[in-house]
Structure formats: C-alpha cells, structure tokens
Amino acid sequence: MNEDAPTPDEEALELANELERVEAEMASLDLKLFVEKTWEILEPGNPLKWNWHLDVICRELESITNGTFPQDSGLLINVPPGTMKSLLVSVLWPAWEWTRVPGTRYITASYGARLSIRDTMKMRDIITSPWYRRVYGVNLSADQSAKTWYTNECEGWRLATSTKGEGTGEHPDRLIIDDPHKADEVRSDVSRQSVLDWYDRTISTRGVSRGVRRVVVMQRLHEEDLAAHIVEKGKWRHLMFPMRYDPKRAQPDDPRTEPGELLWPEMFNEEQVKALELSLGPYGTAGQLQQLPAPEGGGLFKRSWFKIVDEIPDDARLTKIRGWDTASTAGGGDYTVGARVAHDVNSGIFYVDDVARGQWGANDADMAMRSTAMADGRSCSQREQQEPGSAGKHVIAKRARDLVGYDYGPSPTTGDKVTRARPYRAQCEAGNVVLKRGPWNEAFLQEHEVFPNGKHDDQVDATSTAFNELVIGPRPIRTAKVRWG
Numbered sequence: 001m002n003e004d005a006p007t008p009d010e011e012a013l014e015l016a017n018e019l020e021r022v023e024a025e026m027a028s029l030d031l032k033l034f035v036e037k038t039w040e041i042l043e044p045g046n047p048l049k050w051n052w053h054l055d056v057i058c059r060e061l062e063s064i065t066n067g068t069f070p071q072d073s074g075l076l077i078n079v080p081p082g083t084m085k086s087l088l089v090s091v092l093w094p095a096w097e098w099t100r101v102p103g104t105r106y107i108t109a110s111y112g113a114r115l116s117i118r119d120t121m122k123m124r125d126i127i128t129s130p131w132y133r134r135v136y137g138v139n140l141s142a143d144q145s146a147k148t149w150y151t152n153e154c155e156g157w158r159l160a161t162s163t164k165g166e167g168t169g170e171h172p173d174r175l176i177i178d179d180p181h182k183a184d185e186v187r188s189d190v191s192r193q194s195v196l197d198w199y200d201r202t203i204s205t206r207g208v209s210r211g212v213r214r215v216v217v218m219q220r221l222h223e224e225d226l227a228a229h230i231v232e233k234g235k236w237r238h239l240m241f242p243m244r245y246d247p248k249r250a251q252p253d254d255p256r257t258e259p260g261e262l263l264w265p266e267m268f269n270e271e272q273v274k275a276l277e278l279s280l281g282p283y284g285t286a287g288q289l290q291q292l293p294a295p296e297g298g299g300l301f302k303r304s305w306f307k308i309v310d311e312i313p314d315d316a317r318l319t320k321i322r323g324w325d326t327a328s329t330a331g332g333g334d335y336t337v338g339a340r341v342a343h344d345v346n347s348g349i350f351y352v353d354d355v356a357r358g359q360w361g362a363n364d365a366d367m368a369m370r371s372t373a374m375a376d377g378r379s380c381s382q383r384e385q386q387e388p389g390s391a392g393k394h395v396i397a398k399r400a401r402d403l404v405g406y407d408y409g410p411s412p413t414t415g416d417k418v419t420r421a422r423p424y425r426a427q428c429e430a431g432n433v434v435l436k437r438g439p440w441n442e443a444f445l446q447e448h449e450v451f452p453n454g455k456h457d458d459q460v461d462a463t464s465t466a467f468n469e470l471v472i473g474p475r476p477i478r479t480a481k482v483r484w485g
Contacts, residue, residue: 029096029099030058030062031058031061031062031065031092031093031096032050032054032055032058034092034095034096034099035048035058035088035092035096036048038092038095038126038129038132041125041126041129041131041132042087042091042092042122042125042126049264049266049267051083051263051264051266051267052255053079053083053241053263053264054084054088056239056241056253057077057085057088057089057239058088060075060077060237060239061075061088061089061093061215064174064213064215065093065096065097065100065101069213069237070235070237071211072234072235073234073235073236073237074213074214074215074216074230074234074235074236074237075213075214075215075216075236075237075239076216076227076230076231076236076237076238076239077089077215077216077217077218077239077240078218078219078220078227078238078239078240078241078291079217079219079239079240079241079263079291080219080241080242080243080263080268080288080289080291081219081288082267082268083241083263083264083267085178085217086115086119086178086179086217087119087122089176089178089215089217090108090119090123090176090178090217091119091122091123091126092123092126094106094108094123094158094174094176095123095126095127095132097174098127098136098138098152098156099132099135099136099138101156102136102138102152102154102156103154103155103156104156104173104174105156105157105158105170105171105172105173105174105207105210106157106158106159106172106173106174106175106176107159107161107170107172107174107175107176107203107206107207108120108158108159108160108161108175108176108177108178109160109161109162109163109165109175109176109177109178109180109203110162110163110177110178110179110180111162111163111164111179111180111181111182111185111195112162112164112182113148113160113161113162113164113165115162115178115179116148116160116161116162116178117147117148117160119160119178120147120148120150120158120160121147123158124140124150127140127152128140138152138153138154139152139153140152140153141153147160148160148161157170159172163177163180163181163194163195163198163199164194164198170206171206171207171208171209171210171212172206172207172210172212173207173210173211173212173213174207174212174213174214174215175203175206175207175212175213175214175215176214176215176217177199177203177214177215177216177217177218177226178216178217178218179217179218179219180195180199180216180218180225180226181195181218181221181222181225181226183219183221183284183287183288186221186222186225186453187222187452187453192222192224192225195225195226196224196226196229199226199229199230216230216236219287219288219291220287220291220292220293221287221288221293221453222287222293222453222454223293223294223450223453223454223455224455225293228293238251239251239253240291241254241263241291242263242289242290242291242292243262243263243268243273243276243289243290244259244260244261244262244263244273244289244290245257245258245259245260245261245262245263246259246290247259273289276289277289282295282299283295283299283453286299287453293450293453293454294449294450294451294453294454299449299450299451299453300418300421300425300451300452301425301428301448301449301451301460302429302449303445303448303449305428305429305431305433306428306433306434306435306445306448307431307434307435308434308435308436308437308441309351309434309435309436309437310436310437311436312342312351312353312434312436313344313347313351315379317344317345317346318342318343318344318351319342319343319345319470320340320341320342320343320376320379320380320381321340321341321380321381321382321383321466321469321470322338322339322340322341322354322356322372322373322376322380322381322382322383322466323338323339323341323383323384323385323411323461323462323463323464323465323466323467323468323469324336324337324338324369324382324383324384324385324462324465325337325384325385325458325459325461325462325465326365326369326384326385326395327359327360327365327458328360328361328362328365329359329361330359330360330361330364331359332359333359334359334456334458335357335358335359335456335458335459336357336358336359336360336365336368336369336458337355337356337357337458337459337461337462338355338356338357338368338369338372338382338462339352339354339355339356339459339462339463339465339466340352340353340354340355340376340380340466341353341463341466341467341470343470348432349432349433349434350427350432350433350434350467350470351433351434351435351436352433352434352435352436352444352463353435353436353438354436354438354440355438355440355444355459355462356368356372357440357443357458357459366399366402369382369384369399369402369403370402370403373403373406373408378405378406378407380407381407381408381409381469382403382406382407382408382409383408383409383410383411383465383466383469384396384399384408384409384410384411384465385410385411385412385413385461385462385465386410386411386412386413387413388413392410396409396410411465411468411469417451417452417457417460417461417464418452420461420464420465420468421451421460421461421464423464423467423468423471424463424464424467424468427467443459444459447459447460448460
C-alpha cells in the first residue's frame with residue numbers, strides 16, 4: 001500500500017478546491033469570454049463566429065456595467081441585421097451583468113412584443129441552465145417567471161414590451177431598445193411618429209431616479225427615425241458599422257481601409273452580400289446594410305440627373321405652372337412650397353426655375369402665395385394640391401377668392417406621394433428636367449436624394465404637382481361653392 005497516495009477525503013477536497021478555483025475564474029469572465037462559454041446553450045452545435053465589431057460593442061457595454069460610460073450619455077448602435085446585435089446586446093449582456101450585479105433591472109422593447117419576448121426567453125434559457133446556476137448562484141423567483149416578466153432572488157428583473165405597448169410604472173437600470181421601427185412601416189408618418197412619441201412620452205423617463213442607462217440598437221431607415229431623434233435630443237455614443245466600408249463615414253473603431261470592404265466576410269461574403277443587396281433593393285440596402293436613410297447619391301431621385309443652368313429659354317416658348325404643397329405650422333413642421341416648372345414644348349425640357357418655401361402659419365402662407373402669384377404674373381398658372389374631404393374643398397375655395405384674377409385651381413391628390421412623383425421622376429432620369437441656378441438648389445436636391453425617406457418631401461410633392469398639371473394640359477377649373485350661414 002502506498003502511504004503517500006491521497007485518501008478519498010483528500011481527493012474529494014482537492015477536487016472541490018479545483019472546482020472552486022475554476023468557478024471563481026468563470027465568475028471573473030469578461031463579456032467576450034462569457035459569450036464563448038454560454039454560446040452552446042443558445043446555439044447547440046453551431047460554432048461561434050467572432051468579428052472585430054463585436055469586440056467594440058463588448059467594450060462599450062462593459063463600460064456601462066463598470067460605471068465608466070459617460071453619465072449623461074446613451075449608446076446607439078447601427079449595424080446590419082444578422083451581425084449578432086440582438087444576441088449580444090439583448091440576451092448575453094444582461095445575463096452577464098446578472099453574474100456581477102444580479103439586482104440589475106431591465107426593460108427591453110422592440111417594434112413587436114414577439115421580438116422582445118424572444119430575446120427575454122433566450123436570456124432565461126441561459127440563467128436557468130445548470131451551469132449558470134451552479135457557477136453564479138442566480139436563481140429566478142418561483143412566483144414570477146413569465147415570458148414577458150421574470151425576477152430573480154436578488155430583486156433583479158426583466159420586462160419585455162414593445163414600442164406599441166402601454167406605459168409601465170416600473171423603473172429600470174437598463175433600457176434596451178432593439179429594432180424600434182418595422183422596416184415596411186417606417187415611411188408612414190403616423191407609424192414613425194408613434195414610435196417617437198412612445199420614446200418621449202412613455203419610456204424616456206423610466207428609471208431616471210436609478211440612473212438608467214439606455215442602449216438603442218437598430219438600422220437606419222428614415223431621416224426621422226428614432227436614431228436621428230435621440231441623437232438630435234441629447235448626447236449619445238454612436239457606433240455605426242455599415243456592411244460595406246465607407247471612408248467618408250468611417251469611425252475610429254473601424255479598422256477597415258478599402259472602400260466597399262465587407263464588415264464580416266466570414267459570415268457574409270461578397271456573393272452573399274450581393275444577393276442581399278439584390279433582394280433588399282436600393283432603399284433596403286441603404287438603410288439596413290449601409291446605415292443610410294436613402295442610397296448615397298439618391299434613391300428614387302439621383303442628384304446626378306439634374307443639370308443646373310444659368311439661363312432658361314425665352315418666356316414666349318414656355319408654358320409655366322407653379323405647384324403648391326401647403327402647410328400651416330409657423331416655424332416648424334412641414335413647409336409650404338411653391339415650385340414653378342416651365343415646359344419648353346419644342347425641346348421637351350422641363351425647367352424648375354424657382355422655389356418659394358417657408359414654414360409659415362396659415363395667414364403668412366396666404367400672403368406668400370398671393371405675392372408669389374403676383375410676381376409670377378398672369379401667364380403662370382397656380383395649382384394647389386387639394387386634400388380629400390370638405391376641409392380640402394374649403395381651403396381651395398378660400399384661396400380662389402384670395403387669388404381672384406389669377407389662373408388658380410385645385411390639383412386633386414390621387415395615390416401616395418411616391419405614385420404621384422413617378423411621371424416626374426421618369427423625366428428626371430431621362431435628363432429632361434433642368435434646374436435654374438438659385439439659392440434654393442441645394443435644399444431642393446438634398447430633399448430629392450432622400451425621398452421618400454426624408455424629413456421633408458414638400459418640394460418633391462410641389463414639383464410633381466406642377467409637372468403633372470403640365471403633362472395633363474389645360475382643363476377647366478372648378479372650385480367648390482361654399483354656403484355660408
């Protein structure tokens with residue numbers, strides 16, 4: 001018998017000490033190592049692939065956890081879909097934070113509750129795994145472990161909601177908003193504004209007393225999406241990594257150097273990215289892959305289509321119409337725009353030679369339209385988009401009295417803005433629309449480049465109105481009769 005051999009009790013003690021050492025080491029994992037250790041729980045049989053952009057995101061998330069992230073700032077992350085943004089930010093990071101501060105409280109939201117619940121359940125899969133419970137000792141409360149809401153025994157909790165959900169009285173330490181807009185709804189002013197209102201009026205004040213940290217993860221889909229809204233309102237740390245490298249928008253954390261270089265070639269190679277671009281189309285590619293509200297150089301309208309000239313032909317050769325798209329909010333909101341288009345029937349060229357534009361109230365808009373009509377002269381027709389319903393008829397009738405003596409009348413709105421703009425767009429693409437040089441040129445071109453995903457579309461709409469009236473040709477003008485009394 002070997003007297004130096006360890007006894008069973010000594011072996012058990014040594015094994016216990018080794019297990020304790022390993023578990024202590026596991027407890028001190030940084031976020032990346034934690035992801036590597038827990039990946040098999042989420043994606044069994046699917047090996048983890050890693051990329052440099054995940055290192056950058058991990059570093060920023062760790063700084064929030066460690067308290068070194070700026071106190072008055074939030075974190076905005078714009079990356080393409082399929083690049084592990086939701087798993088890392090909405091699932092793995094909160095599970096890792098509970099290994100350090102299990103009392104941390106989360107509200108998570110997406111455009112649909114289903115997405116928030118999906119990620120909430122994935123986090124629960126991690127924290128209820130035997131490995132996680134053994135190493136970190138974090139257990140869910142038996143009486144509160146639902147799909148949308150669960151708590152742990154250290155008073156930490158996670159609540160899943162949506163940007164369409166009702167307000168909650170709970171106050172979190174972390175607010176994680178992942179894909180707040182649905183891509184096929186973001187062009188709707190009503191749908192888009194409802195998300196901004198939800199953020200401003202329902203969720204932005206939650207957790208202020210607890211020093212809440214906000215993280216928003218999304219693709220850029222519109223000039224007035226939530227990403228633009230929060231950056232405009234406050235200080236946000238912004239991580240933006242497009243699928244193809246763009247030197248003009250490069251960030252210090254991006255190690256790429258060649259234009260068009262792919263973000264994650266191991267996950268998305270050139271052939272796959274080209275297939276994605278074909279499937280998504282120019283606007284989907286710009287927003288979801290490149291983090292631009294509209295394709296560079298323009299989407300439906302491209303800047304390169306418009307030639308700018310110093311002079312246009314003599315008035316005798318031209319038929320002129322000024323199209324109006326009116327608003328009534330002074331100093332903010334939409335613009336009232338009157339775009340004058342002149343058609344040279346001999347050459348077939350359409351000249352946009354003047355744009356009147358202002359954020360005027362109703363009375364100022366009336367005066368601007370009258371003074372503009374006087375400056376245009378009686379040879380230039382004035383056509384205003386007529387909104388449907390009796391209110392639109394009343395506006396046209398009142399304006400007709402104000403512009404008595406001028407060729408003024410309604411241009412009925414049929415179809416959406418994109419549909420109305422298509423005939424005009426076709427002539428722009430053919431090189432048959434020319435701009436007269438003026439101080440309004442740049443704002444006009446910028447709006448066209450991002451249409452219909454831009455903050456404003458009034459110049460496109462007004463110009464389309466004038467163009468469509470010119471193409472349709474002369475027709476009788478009828479204004480609504482208004483009965484008084």
